[in-house]
Amino acid sequence: MTSSDNNILSRWPTDRLLLWLLRGTAAIAGSIVLLIVLFLVLDALPALQHIGIARFFTDPSWHPAEHFYNLTPMLWGTLFATIGAVLVATPLGILSAVFCQYYAPPALGRLYRKLIELLAGIPSVVYGFWGLVVLVPLIGAIHPPGPSLLAGIVILTIMILPTIALMADASLASIPPQYLRGAAALGLPRWATIRGVVFPAAKSGLFTGVILGTGRAIGETMAILMVCGNVVQAPQSLFDPVRTLTANIALEMAYALGNHRAALFVSGLFLMGMIAALVGAADRISREKIYA
Amino acid sequence: MLNTLEPHPGGWERLATTFVWSAAALVTATFCWLLGDIIWHGLSHISWAFLTTPPRNAGREGGIGPILVSTLLILGVCLGVAVPLGVGTAVLLAEFTTDTSLFGRLTRRSLDVLSGVPSIVFGLFGNAFFCKTLGLGFSILSGGLTLACMVLPILIRSTEEGFRTVPTGYRLSAAALGLSRTTTLLYLLLPAAVPGLLVGLVLGVGRAIAETAALIFTSGYVDRMPQSLLDSGRALSVHIFDLSMNVSGGDSHAYASALVLIFALLAINGATSWLTKHWLSRRIVTV
Known part of the structure; x- marks a missing residue:
C-alpha cells in the first residue's frame, strides 16, 4: 500500500515537508489531552500539597472559606445520579434499539431512529431548562422541595438514553443475519x-453503549446543575437536593481563589480519572468481540 | 428476518412485546413533551426584532442580537483552529501512518480520551491555559479555542472516515503516474474526502453550538456587542442558562432562545443527513 511510514522512494522534497507538517498537526492534536492533564495537575498542585489527598475525604464538611474541603458529598451526588440514570436508561435504550430493529414496521423504525438522533443533539442546557421549568415543579408538587436527586436522574436518563440506544442499534444491526435465520x-x-441469540451476540456493543452513556452522565454539568438543587449533602432519599462534582466546579469556579480554586481542579482531576477508566474499559470490551 | 408470525405466542412473548412498545412510546412521549413545551412557549416571542436587538433589563426584555454575533464569532474561532488541525491529523492518520505504528496508535488513543473528557473539565482547562497562562482573559478567543479542543476528536474521526473510503486504486494510479504525494493529496484525495470532512464539520458545529459548561469560564457572561475577539461574549447556550437560573422572570425569553438554539441544531442535523444521503453516496470524483 502507499500508506507506508517513511516512503524513502519519494523523490519530492514537498512530500517530506508535507509529512512533517502533518506530523506537527497530529502532535498538537494528540498532545491536547496531555496539556489538559498537565494544567489540571499544575493548578491542583497547591491543594494537593497544602491540603493533601486524604483531607478531601476526611474533612468535616465542604466549606472552602473555613478551609474544609470534603468532596465526598459531591462524589455521592455524582455516583447516585449516574447510577440511577444508567439503571433506568439502559433497559429503555436497549429496548428502543430492539424496537427499531425487530418490532417496529420499517418506516416507523426509521422515524423512531431519527427521533433518537434528534434527542441526542439537543443541548444539555435545553434539557436543564426544561427540567427546571417543567419537571422540578412537578416533583415539587408530589414531594417538596422539587429540585432533587430524582429530577437529576430523570434528566440524565433522557440525556444518555440516545447514546445507549444508538450504540445498541448499531450493534444489533451488525449481527450476522444467519444467526437470525438459524x-x-x-x-x-x-x-x-x-x-x-441477539443479546449474547451483541453483548460487546451493548456494553460499550452503556459505558459511553455512563461517561456522559458523569461529565454532565449544566442540566444537572439546573435541576438538582445543589445542596452539599449526601442524599438520604430521592427527593433530597444534591450537588455533583461537575456542578460544584461550575458553581464555585467564578469566585474561587487560592486553595479553593485548586480544590476544584482536584475534582476536575477526579472526573478525568473516572472518564479515563471508562474509556479504557470500553476499549477492552470493544476489542474482545465475542460472539456467543 | 425474525420469526414474527408467532403462531402460539406465549406469555413471555406477549409481555416482551408490550414492554418494547411501551418503552418506545415512553421515549417518544417524553420527546414530544419536551419539544412541544419549548415550541409552545417560545414561538410567540420569536420575531425579527428579537433576533436583532440587544437584550435589555438583564435579558428579560429586548432580544439576542449581540448574543447571536458572539456565538457565531466563537464558532468561527473554533472552526478556524479546529479544521486545519483536524484535517492535518486525519490525513496523517489515514494516509501516512499504518494502523500499527506507535505514533498513530498514541495519537488515536489520546483522541479517544479527549472525546470523553467532560465539558466542565474543558472549561477548567480553558480557564487555566487560555485565559490565565496565555493571558487572553475572558474572551471570545479563549472560548473558541477551548471549543476547538473539544470538537477536534469528532472532526478528525469523520474526516479520517472520509479518507478511508477513497478507493486504494486512486493512490496506486497516482503513484504509478509519478505524482508526488502532496499532489495526490491536494488534487485527488482531498476532493474525494470532502464529504466526510463536511459531515465532521457539521457534527462539530452541532456539538460546539450546544456547549455551555466549557464557555462559562472562558468566554464569559458579557452580553454587549463584542468589539473584538478579545472581548468577552455570551454564547446563546450561556444566555439560556443565565436567564433561567439567575434572572427571575427571564423564562419567556429563555424559552425563545432555547427555540432558536433548537432550530439551529435541527437545521444542522438536517444538513448532516442531507449531506450523507446526497453527497456521500456519490464519492467518485470526476476530475
Whole structure:
C-alpha cells in the first residue's frame, strides 16, 4: 500500500515537508489531552500539597472559606445520579434499539431512529431548562422541595438514553443475519430469539453503549446543575437536593481563589480519572468481540 | 428476518412485546413533551426584532442580537483552529501512518480520551491555559479555542472516515503516474474526502453550538456587542442558562432562545443527513 511510514522512494522534497507538517498537526492534536492533564495537575498542585489527598475525604464538611474541603458529598451526588440514570436508561435504550430493529414496521423504525438522533443533539442546557421549568415543579408538587436527586436522574436518563440506544442499534444491526435465520429455522419466537441469540451476540456493543452513556452522565454539568438543587449533602432519599462534582466546579469556579480554586481542579482531576477508566474499559470490551 | 408470525405466542412473548412498545412510546412521549413545551412557549416571542436587538433589563426584555454575533464569532474561532488541525491529523492518520505504528496508535488513543473528557473539565482547562497562562482573559478567543479542543476528536474521526473510503486504486494510479504525494493529496484525495470532512464539520458545529459548561469560564457572561475577539461574549447556550437560573422572570425569553438554539441544531442535523444521503453516496470524483 502507499500508506507506508517513511516512503524513502519519494523523490519530492514537498512530500517530506508535507509529512512533517502533518506530523506537527497530529502532535498538537494528540498532545491536547496531555496539556489538559498537565494544567489540571499544575493548578491542583497547591491543594494537593497544602491540603493533601486524604483531607478531601476526611474533612468535616465542604466549606472552602473555613478551609474544609470534603468532596465526598459531591462524589455521592455524582455516583447516585449516574447510577440511577444508567439503571433506568439502559433497559429503555436497549429496548428502543430492539424496537427499531425487530418490532417496529420499517418506516416507523426509521422515524423512531431519527427521533433518537434528534434527542441526542439537543443541548444539555435545553434539557436543564426544561427540567427546571417543567419537571422540578412537578416533583415539587408530589414531594417538596422539587429540585432533587430524582429530577437529576430523570434528566440524565433522557440525556444518555440516545447514546445507549444508538450504540445498541448499531450493534444489533451488525449481527450476522444467519444467526437470525438459524433461530427462525429452529422456530424460536421473536423475544426468545432476541434474548437467546441477539443479546449474547451483541453483548460487546451493548456494553460499550452503556459505558459511553455512563461517561456522559458523569461529565454532565449544566442540566444537572439546573435541576438538582445543589445542596452539599449526601442524599438520604430521592427527593433530597444534591450537588455533583461537575456542578460544584461550575458553581464555585467564578469566585474561587487560592486553595479553593485548586480544590476544584482536584475534582476536575477526579472526573478525568473516572472518564479515563471508562474509556479504557470500553476499549477492552470493544476489542474482545465475542460472539456467543 | 425474525420469526414474527408467532403462531402460539406465549406469555413471555406477549409481555416482551408490550414492554418494547411501551418503552418506545415512553421515549417518544417524553420527546414530544419536551419539544412541544419549548415550541409552545417560545414561538410567540420569536420575531425579527428579537433576533436583532440587544437584550435589555438583564435579558428579560429586548432580544439576542449581540448574543447571536458572539456565538457565531466563537464558532468561527473554533472552526478556524479546529479544521486545519483536524484535517492535518486525519490525513496523517489515514494516509501516512499504518494502523500499527506507535505514533498513530498514541495519537488515536489520546483522541479517544479527549472525546470523553467532560465539558466542565474543558472549561477548567480553558480557564487555566487560555485565559490565565496565555493571558487572553475572558474572551471570545479563549472560548473558541477551548471549543476547538473539544470538537477536534469528532472532526478528525469523520474526516479520517472520509479518507478511508477513497478507493486504494486512486493512490496506486497516482503513484504509478509519478505524482508526488502532496499532489495526490491536494488534487485527488482531498476532493474525494470532502464529504466526510463536511459531515465532521457539521457534527462539530452541532456539538460546539450546544456547549455551555466549557464557555462559562472562558468566554464569559458579557452580553454587549463584542468589539473584538478579545472581548468577552455570551454564547446563546450561556444566555439560556443565565436567564433561567439567575434572572427571575427571564423564562419567556429563555424559552425563545432555547427555540432558536433548537432550530439551529435541527437545521444542522438536517444538513448532516442531507449531506450523507446526497453527497456521500456519490464519492467518485470526476476530475
